[in-house]
Amino acid sequence: MKKIIITVDGPAASGKGKISKYISRKWNYKHLDSGILYRNLAYIFLQNGINLNSTKEIKKIINKKNTISYRKSKKLRTEKISKIASKIAVHQFVRNFINKFQRKFIKSNLKNRHFVIDGRDIGSVVFKNANLKLYIDVSEKNRAKRRYKQLIDNGEKSIYPQILKDIKLRDKKDKARKNSPLVIPKGAFIIDNNSSFRNTSLQINKLIKKI
Numbered sequence: 001m002k003k004i005i006i007t008v009d010g011p012a013a014s015g016k017g018k019i020s021k022y023i024s025r026k027w028n029y030k031h032l033d034s035g036i037l038y039r040n041l042a043y044i045f046l047q048n049g050i051n052l053n054s055t056k057e058i059k060k061i062i063n064k065k066n067t068i069s070y071r072k073s074k075k076l077r078t079e080k081i082s083k084i085a086s087k088i089a090v091h092q093f094v095r096n097f098i099n100k101f102q103r104k105f106i107k108s109n110l111k112n113r114h115f116v117i118d119g120r121d122i123g124s125v126v127f128k129n130a131n132l133k134l135y136i137d138v139s140e141k142n143r144a145k146r147r148y149k150q151l152i153d154n155g156e157k158s159i160y161p162q163i164l165k166d167i168k169l170r171d172k173k174d175k176a177r178k179n180s181p182l183v184i185p186k187g188a189f190i191i192d193n194n195s196s197f198r199n200t201s202l203q204i205n206k207l208i209k210k211i
């Protein structure tokens with residue numbers, strides 16, 4: 001049985017995580033959330049008081065590391081960590097480090113497993129030859145509403161207009177950066193995730209059945 005890779009890209013709070021988890025459970029794919037890798041790095045920088053404006057300091061930490069955790073945790077989901085992750089993600093050496101980990105992860109994981117990986121550049125850069133590429137499309141307002149609810153549910157203080165502003169800013173950063181900007185990958189199917197999840201899952205299952 002050959003390995004199958006599905007990539008799920010899209011902007012902040014577009015529901016990539018929920019969609020990938022759904023695919024993982026329904027179709028028995030192993031899920032890797034690449035955003036968590038950036039968030040775990042961001043957490044390390046925060047804990048070590050690294051000056052994020054100093055490329056030299058960031059490089060020093062990266063050069064010392066040979067792996068990164070892909071474990072999820074609530075502490076990685078804060079707005080502070082989101083901002084730091086987005087800031088460090090502009091550096092190509094940071095991206096190289098994370099991309100190397102992702103490729104190794106797929107190679108070394110159980111031979112016959114299939115993978116669903118979500119992020120910003122998965123279909124466009126990291127796994128260009130994936131079997132199925134999805135790009136998740138949701139309006140800014142819907143994303144901000146969902147993100148606001150998520151933060152409140154996590155017990156974080158949150159103000160909707162601020163969340164909308166932060167989402168717009170993060171989109172701008174992710175789309176405008178020189179290295180691996182967020183784009184619709186070549187050959188990707190655009191999934192409309194504005195309405196019900198049932199509608200989203202119907203669009204996706206139809207495509208997976210055709211792999």
Ligand code: C5P
Nearest residue numbers: 034035036038085086089119120121174
């Ligand atoms: O997807 P998530 O919101 O967890 O990602 C956090 C940040 O990490 C993003 O805003 C983006 O700047 C960066 N990221 C990236 N490439 C990926 C995944 C995440 O640049 N493949």
